Amino acid sequence: MSDLAIETHALTKHYGNLAALERVNLHIERGSVYGFLGRNGAGKTTAIRILAGLARPTAGSAHILGIEAGPDRIAILQRTGFVIDKMLLPYMTGRELLRFNRGFYPAWSDTQAKRYADALEIPMDRKFRKLSHGNKTKLCLLLALAQNPELLVLDEPTAGLDPVVTDQLLRILVEDFANDGRTILMSSHHLSEVEKIADWVGILDHGHLLLEARLDDIRDRYRRIRVAGEHAPANSPEILTTSASEGVTEYVLCAGEEKFVADLRNNGATVLEVLPMNLSEIFLELAGKENRNVPVETVA
Amino acid sequence: MIVRVHPASGVPLYLQIEAQVKQAIAAQAVREDDPLPPVRKLATELRVNPNTVARAYQNLERDGIIRTVQGGGCYVNGGAPRLLKPEKIRRLKPLAAQLAVEARQLMLPREDTLRLLDDSIKELERQP
Numbered sequence: 001m002s003d004l005a006i007e008t009h010a011l012t013k014h015y016g017n018l019a020a021l022e023r024v025n026l027h028i029e030r031g032s033v034y035g036f037l038g039r040n041g042a043g044k045t046t047a048i049r050i051l052a053g054l055a056r057p058t059a060g061s062a063h064i065l066g067i068e069a070g071p072d073r074i075a076i077l078q079r080t081g082f083v084i085d086k087m088l089l090p091y092m093t094g095r096e097l098l099r100f101n102r103g104f105y106p107a108w109s110d111t112q113a114k115r116y117a118d119a120l121e122i123p124m125d126r127k128f129r130k131l132s133h134g135n136k137t138k139l140c141l142l143l144a145l146a147q148n149p150e151l152l153v154l155d156e157p158t159a160g161l162d163p164v165v166t167d168q169l170l171r172i173l174v175e176d177f178a179n180d181g182r183t184i185l186m187s188s189h190h191l192s193e194v195e196k197i198a199d200w201v202g203i204l205d206h207g208h209l210l211l212e213a214r215l216d217d218i219r220d221r222y223r224r225i226r227v228a229g230e231h232a233p234a235n236s237p238e239i240l241t242t243s244a245s246e247g248v249t250e251y252v253l254c255a256g257e258e259k260f261v262a263d264l265r266n267n268g269a270t271v272l273e274v275l276p277m278n279l280s281e282i283f284l285e286l287a288g289k290e291n292r293n294v295p296v297e298t299v300a
Numbered sequence: 301m302i303v304r305v306h307p308a309s310g311v312p313l314y315l316q317i318e319a320q321v322k323q324a325i326a327a328q329a330v331r332e333d334d335p336l337p338p339v340r341k342l343a344t345e346l347r348v349n350p351n352t353v354a355r356a357y358q359n360l361e362r363d364g365i366i367r368t369v370q371g372g373g374c375y376v377n378g379g380a381p382r383l384l385k386p387e388k389i390r391r392l393k394p395l396a397a398q399l400a401v402e403a404r405q406l407m408l409p410r411e412d413t414l415r416l417l418d419d420s421i422k423e424l425e426r427q428p
Contacts, residue, residue, distance in 0.1 A: 033349050170347040179340040179350050195307035199349045216355070219312045272401075276310035 005183035010060035035198035036187040081144030090129035113146035154186040191280040228270040317356035332378035
């Protein structure tokens with residue numbers, strides 16, 4: 001058995017001329033919490049829909065729990081909780097939806113369903129279509145969690161949730177899923193939340209996977225280095241971006257901090273600061289619009 | 301012992317947890333042979349990945365600050381951390397460098413900077 005819960009190989013999806021995914025290779029280890037990041041339209045939802053068997057790849061393949069996505073959809077759905085479109089049968093209440101869904105899933109737990117409904121404060125006797133946006137999302141989450149699955153795939157699970165419910169959801173995800181060695185793939189725009197709960201991140205941009213790594217490794221390696229002078233000479237394949245203004249040159253480095261700083265000092269440069277970067281700063285460097293490999297001369 | 305983590309700081313969360321356990325021991329909030337919260341419990345409380353907490357505990361154990369009892373959780377060790385002198389120096393060097401940079405920028409004379417450090421050490425030694 002593979003130790004990957006999800007694996008895609010050169011996964012590609014084209015909508016006419018639009019390349020939503022371009023040869024994406026995802027590797028999601030069993031037992032990991034994987035933060036799937038990217039701007040709107042980066043291709044996250046497309047990738048997740050292919051995993052759930054809701055879309056067909058143009059090329060490449062995806063395996064979930066060792067099963068190929070697409071042909072054997074049912075086997076995957078029985079063991080995986082998906083929250084994607086946040087749409088359920090509109091005329092059914094939460095309570096009815098629980099009764100309706102429970103028969104489909106071998107590991108379903110009524111006890112957990114009750115606990116989660118209380119923790120997430122879901123009005124269970126109102127019809128789905130009458131629920132607010134946040135409550136609709138919560139009900140979709142409840143159905144996926146109560147499935148008691150070995151893998152959760154959540155597309156922006158906290159979008160539209162208030163801070164208290166978000167915190168309760170994160171608690172459930174850590175306590176009942178991560179602590180238990182189950183796998184979670186979640187896309188999100190809330191980077192500080194991902195930064196806490198995830199141990200792996202993948203960053204998608206314009207259909208390309210820019211980065212896939214352990215979060216601790218990323219935080220250990222990425223550095224912002226500030227050097228006095230606007231023409232500090234530096235050359236390294238590890239420089240991600242360079243910018244200069246007001247007498248300071250700033251480098252963003254994706255590895256090799258110690259050697260880089262030593263080289264700068266040997267060349268007589270004054271290194272002012274070496275700063276760690278949080279996930280949001282790294283994300284903006286990789287997927288942001290500014291500073292994209294702009295040479296020093298044009299910025300100064 | 302209350303642990304708090306700040307994901308936005310850019311400092312890896314496992315290092316933040318390590319630092320806070322060390323501080324709690326230095327401040328005697330937890331003492332020798334006191335238990336630390338189990339990995340899963342602390343992870344749930346902090347809403348962080350359990351591997352992050354486990355990594356912090358592993359590093360603390362490697363440094364001899366805590367010990368793990370088979371199936372019975374983690375406990376605080378007494379005495380100084382079992383680290384070799386070169387390793388102690390390696391860890392403190394960045395802090396010394398930072399002090400030197402700040403002092404240079406403020407143009408504080410060398411003697412005053414050294415005295416400042418010396419005073420801080422004496423102050424710690426005065427405490428019981």
